[in-house]
Each structure stands twice: as structure tokens, then as C-alpha cells.
Amino acid sequence: MPESRRDFMLRVARAAGVAPLAMGLLEGRAQAGPASAGTDLEILFAALTLEHHAIALYEFGLRRALFPAALRDYAVEFRGDHLGHRDTQVAIAEERGGRPPVALAHYDFDPTPAGPAFVRQALEIELAAQRAYSALISGIGTRDYLLSAAFILVDEVRHITVWRRVLGLKIY
């Protein structure tokens, strides 16, 4: 049976190392209680974990020249966006006294060949991030983080739409 979108997003979130409480929110096992600084930090940490995962994937692909040469500029741009998302969210977390998660020492990416297959892997990570942000955004309680998450979501959608077009998938 094909994996559902939700199952896929949860699998990527688990692989990225999203903490149990945020996983509970993503799985629908836990409710985001009344908006609070604690809930915001849980969401921030989950989002950061996914950003680390995305950065690692783009770096892996760029280092090994797995993106088609004509698409390298997009890959560099999108990696830069994810680095920006990471830095913004680290700053927000630290401002609130949180200790943001760091990147894993090692990520296990599928041994995907170069070219469209690797672009598809990048698309899948972007989709997981977009779905996670979409699922978590209504639990955010503070204005600055809500705004930041909304604009990050816009970037994720841009990445998804570009990769979908490159792969010849429907974009509207």
C-alpha cells in the first residue's frame, strides 16, 4: 500500500530526530494546549530539527554533485534559505531561554543516484517540512514566531513548486 502523505511526513520527522512531544503534536496524539512559551519552544525545536535535516541533504547533494548541473543554483539558493530558517529559529529559541537542538552527527540518506532521483529526494524533504509547518503553525502563540513560521512556509512552498516543475509534476 502506498505511504500516505501523513505517514511520509511522520517518517521524515522521526528520521530527522523530532522530539517526542512535537511528534505527538504531528501524529495528533497530543493537543497543542493553550498557546504558551513551552508549546512554542517544542514547535521551534521540531522545526529546527527538520531544517538541520534539509540542510544536511542539500549539502550531501551539492558535495557529491547529485543535483543536475543546470539545477545547482536552485539547490544552493534553497540550502541558503534553510540556513536562514535555522539561524532565525535558533535566535528565537535562544531569546526565550531555550537550548535549540543541534544537527545530528550523521544523517542516513537513501543511496540515490544523481539527477532527477536526487531532486525527488529533496522534494520529499521539502514536502515533509511544509506539512510539518502547516500542522504545527496553529499551535504557535507568539507574534514574532508565528510571522517567522509563515514566511518560512512560503519559502518551503517555493522550493516544492520549483522541484515539482523540474520533475514534470503538476504545479497548478
Place this chain on the structure above:
Amino acid sequence: MADYASAADVFAAIAGLESEVDARLGAVGRGRADVSAFAASVAAARARQRHQRDGLRRRLHVAEAAAAPAGPVEAAADLARLRAAQQALVHAHAEGLPALGDARAVDTLARHLVELAAQLTVIDLWLTAAEAGA
């Protein structure tokens, strides 16, 4: 960056910007046959999003918005201006989220934001292609 004071302000801004995008998209579409499928997709999403905002308006006890100001009557077929209008619509959704004060409304408008951001990227890709071909 806009600082909306209430859900009513957000909904009013969105309605006005939708009107501008629709006028500009109509103008661009008159000059390009390849735009019609995109325009139909935008129109379908627009109708659904308006219906869902009507539901939110009732939920949040926000009065019916005044009729949206008419878009430019003779919008030029200008892709760059269409892009600017679509970007303003995307930003109104993003910047409006904190003013909603309701988790379900945030969830709904965030989903609309995702659709609108994808539309913005399509317009961006057209613009990039047009500039490359110029």
C-alpha cells in the same frame, strides 16, 4: 510589514488584494493562451478560499466585509505587476495570522497561504522565463 489589528482588517485586506490579482491575471491571460489553465485553477482556489473565509467570519463574529474595491479597470498585461500583487496577497495572509487570535482560523489561512505561495512561484517562473527570453 503590515500590522493588522483584527481579523476584520485581515479579511478586508485580502479581499482587496484578491481583486487586484484577479484583474491583473485577467489582463495577462488575454495576451497568453497558456495562462488559461492556471487562471482556472486560481479561480477555483479563490472560490473555495472565500467560502472558507466566510465560515471563519461567522465563527469569529466578524461582520461581512464591504464590497472589495474594484481592481484596476484596465490593468495592463504586466507579469511583473501581477507578481507584485500576488506577493502582496501572500504577505497579507502571512502578516495577518497573528491578528486572527483563533487557532482554527490560523490553520485555515495558513493552508490558503500555501496555495497562494505556490501560485506566486508559478508566476515567478513565468517571469524568469520571460526575462531569459527577452
